[in-house]
Amino acid sequence: MSWAWFHKLGSPKWFFSWSKPWALPVFCFGCLSLLIGLVWGLVFAPADYQQGNSFRIIYIHVPVAMLAQSCYLALGVAGFVFLVWQMKMAPIFIKAMAPIGAVMALIALVSGAIWGKPTWGTWWVWDARLTSVLVLFFLYMGIIALQNSLDDQVLANKAAAVISVVGLINLPVIKYSVVLLETLHQGPTFTLTKKPDMPPEMWLPLLFAVIGLYCFVAGLLIWRMQSEILKREYRSSWVKQEVTEHGL
Amino acid sequence: MTYSSFLVSEFLVLWRRKQDVFNALLFFVIVVVLFPIGINSSPEFLAPAAAGIVWCATVLAILMAVEGMFKEDYHDGSLEQLVVSGLSLPLLILLKIVAQWLTVVLPLLLMMPLLSEMLYLPSSGFWVLTMTLLVGTPSLFFIGVIGSALTVSIKQGAMLVMLLILPFYLPVIIFSTLAVKASQAGLPYSGLLAMLLAISLLSLVISPFMTAIVVKASVN
Numbered sequence: 184m185s186w187a188w189f190h191k192l193g194s195p196k197w198f199f200s201w202s203k204p205w206a207l208p209v210f211c212f213g214c215l216s217l218l219i220g221l222v223w224g225l226v227f228a229p230a231d232y233q234q235g236n237s238f239r240i241i242y243i244h245v246p247v248a249m250l251a252q253s254c255y256l257a258l259g260v261a262g263f264v265f266l267v268w269q270m271k272m273a274p275i276f277i278k279a280m281a282p283i284g285a286v287m288a289l290i291a292l293v294s295g296a297i298w299g300k301p302t303w304g305t306w307w308v309w310d311a312r313l314t315s316v317l318v319l320f321f322l323y324m325g326i327i328a329l330q331n332s333l334d335d336q337v338l339a340n341k342a343a344a345v346i347s348v349v350g351l352i353n354l355p356v357i358k359y360s361v362v363l364l365e366t367l368h369q370g371p372t373f374t375l376t377k378k379p380d381m382p383p384e385m386w387l388p389l390l391f392a393v394i395g396l397y398c399f400v401a402g403l404l405i406w407r408m409q410s411e412i413l414k415r416e417y418r419s420s421w422v423k424q425e426v427t428e429h430g431l
Numbered sequence: 432m433t434y435s436s437f438l439v440s441e442f443l444v445l446w447r448r449k450q451d452v453f454n455a456l457l458f459f460v461i462v463v464v465l466f467p468i469g470i471n472s473s474p475e476f477l478a479p480a481a482a483g484i485v486w487c488a489t490v491l492a493i494l495m496a497v498e499g500m501f502k503e504d505y506h507d508g509s510l511e512q513l514v515v516s517g518l519s520l521p522l523l524i525l526l527k528i529v530a531q532w533l534t535v536v537l538p539l540l541l542m543m544p545l546l547s548e549m550l551y552l553p554s555s556g557f558w559v560l561t562m563t564l565l566v567g568t569p570s571l572f573f574i575g576v577i578g579s580a581l582t583v584s585i586k587q588g589a590m591l592v593m594l595l596i597l598p599f600y601l602p603v604i605i606f607s608t609l610a611v612k613a614s615q616a617g618l619p620y621s622g623l624l625a626m627l628l629a630i631s632l633l634s635l636v637i638s639p640f641m642t643a644i645v646v647k648a649s650v651n
Contacts, residue, residue: 266644318598325595332585341648342581345641346595349577352637353599356630360602363609 195412196421197287202405210402217395220246224388231385236242237301240294242389248291248397251319254284254400258326259351262344272408277347278330279407283400285323293317310360318357323348325394336415432516437523441530452496452534459492459539463546464467464475473571474551481550482560482611486604489564490571490597497575498592500527501646503581509533510583511650520646521639536568558623559614563607567627573634574599578646603630 191197224242231238258280265273294315296306310408326346333339381389416422445452466484467477477484504510513523540561547557578596582588610623 188490208502234493248592267478318601321598325598328594329581330593331581335584337651338584338648345577345645346581347573349599349637353574353602354517356602356633357598363605424502 186395190270195220195271195275195416196419198272199409199412199425202409204407206402206409213398213402214398215395217246217399218390219260220388220390220392222393224385224392228385228388229382234302235300240298242392244291244298245389246317246393247294249359249393250396250400251284251291253317253397254280254352255319255354258284259354262351265340265344266348267361272427274343275408276404277318277326277343279404279411281326281330281343281409282324283403285315285320285327287318287400288316288323291354292320292381311397312364314361318361319354322354326350358391373413407414432512432518434518434522434526437513437518438485438526442529442534443513445530445534448598451499452538453536454553456538456542457498458495459488459545460542462491463550467550478551478553478556479612479615481547481552481577482556482563483604483608484550485543485546485560486563487506488649489566490600490604492539493568493571494554494575494593494596495533495589497572497579498582498589500531500579501649502588504577505583505649510646514647515651520632520643524576524642524646525639528569528576532569536564540564553615556611556615557610559620560607562624563610563627566624566631567607568587568604570603570631570634571600573631573638577638577645580642580649583646583649595651603627606630 191201198347221242228239228242230236238256258277261273261276261280264270265277292313295316296363299308300306301355326343327347412428413422463484466480470476470480483613501510503514513521516523532611540597543557543564547560552560575592575596578592582591585591606623606626607627610620610627613623
């Protein structure tokens, strides 16, 4: 297998021209799939025999919570890539990804609280998963705050990479530690190895929503990275050429 | 410069700025005092909550001490000297942490009998709490110096260090307070102490190298 594509990723110019045709289709596909999943789930899927209609918030809560975790994993991997290979795209990726992840963690917390009120009778419990998502949100905010307060670009790149990697190493420890506090939350809805317990007309829309949100975020991410590249490389001749030829 | 001369000079600097160490200790005591006054001063509340209170105060005091660890060195240029000295930077950082840990944590441990009396902590819980402090606080320093190095070039870095580093301290606080609670309930707690030690060792492996990367990036 050739590793050329991996090395090419280090070049903002190459990434910019490669990703240009991808952003819009991925984003549109994501929107469409998300819309199908949400409409199907919120309107047509059968109500739960125990939780009634309040279970429908699963179609927002689960995809968002999955994204919140995946985003952090991606941040940590990007940080590692930057520390080891000094790849120029990695800090751009971190910068573009961190706010998205923070928003996802926040939506997961809020939607979880709204779901918790009718089912558990309380907005908030100090349960393992809730606490770990809250911590995840704090970690995201820390990365964003650090990047915003460092003026030196080189230092900001290093700093964000280091804190992402340290966060990724610590995340299992944090998760394990909060699991020792009591847990009220149900187990994971989707696992790769097992068939879901729900009937297909319930989990199929969820699958659509999850895939849709992933694509939606991927499209958003590509756009954010492209604008970050333009901001960072504004002195180079290819950006000037790009802007004069195609406009912004 | 050699490693031993570096360590001696670190202790000398800490000795000459003993007011700072003393301030951290005073801060620790004041935070502990806030809880009985602010929440409830009855022994029924304080005895089970004592470990949590002491640990919250410890975390804050250590973070305050660690936050300024590289600031002085950064501004007077000695941090740059460490980078160009030819000695191993992670090892120098490790020595610095050791010096700092000894000067901050040992006085804090000496205060513990007094504080545990004030918080009505029974003597069995006191020894477990002391042990959690001994095995848990190194990890606080190791994780904290990363934050301290990250924000060394920022003028008002203290708040940012708090925001960055406090989430990483949660497991340490959880394991320590669970250990004290387990001992008070008569349950075995050695596993929790082992977890604390494991976190300290893990951060010992990672932190000096990460800090060295950041320090190098900061002084350029």
